[in-house]
Amino acid sequence: MHGWGANAEDVASLLPLLNLPDYQFVLPNAPYPYPYSPVGRAWYDLRVENMYQGLAESRQLLIDFLQSLESTTGVPLSRTILSGFSQGGAMTLDVGSKLPLAGLAVMSGYLHPDAVTADQKGIPPTLICHGRYDEVVPLQAALKARESLKSLKVGVEYHEFDMGHEINPQTLEVLRNFVVNTIA
16 A cells, blocks of 8 residues: 555556566555645545544545455455555554454554554564654654554564665565565
């Protein structure tokens, strides 16, 4: 899932670099227009005056969409990895922690307030990748997500890279390995 202001086409350009020709990818566009560009999309508003407006609706739309995938793709949730970058990574942690997925992959993401709770069970194995110099989502957000998940006994694979708010070739290689090892 793409980040705030991007769209599914941005993510699609990365797929050949993953070198996973035998895997199926589904790239949803967020439901809301991005306020600063006609082509960008948003899962919810991040402007201070409207912070998180639309989150509940996007959460439900995404849950419904993911639950429909088995009938449309033939792939069960138990063999599906939900992945996202930045705001899409936050949605991955939020929605993915509530579904019986094979795994979650979060790149430069963060936890929504109350996205995971102390009594939550069954959160899928999770990959977290983050840039040490991320100027948009601080590294502290990745560390907080990692510690929150580990406290719930979730299997977390964590990687930091010398990069900013981006997806670099190293991240894609780690993601590829996570997908192959999780679905194997």
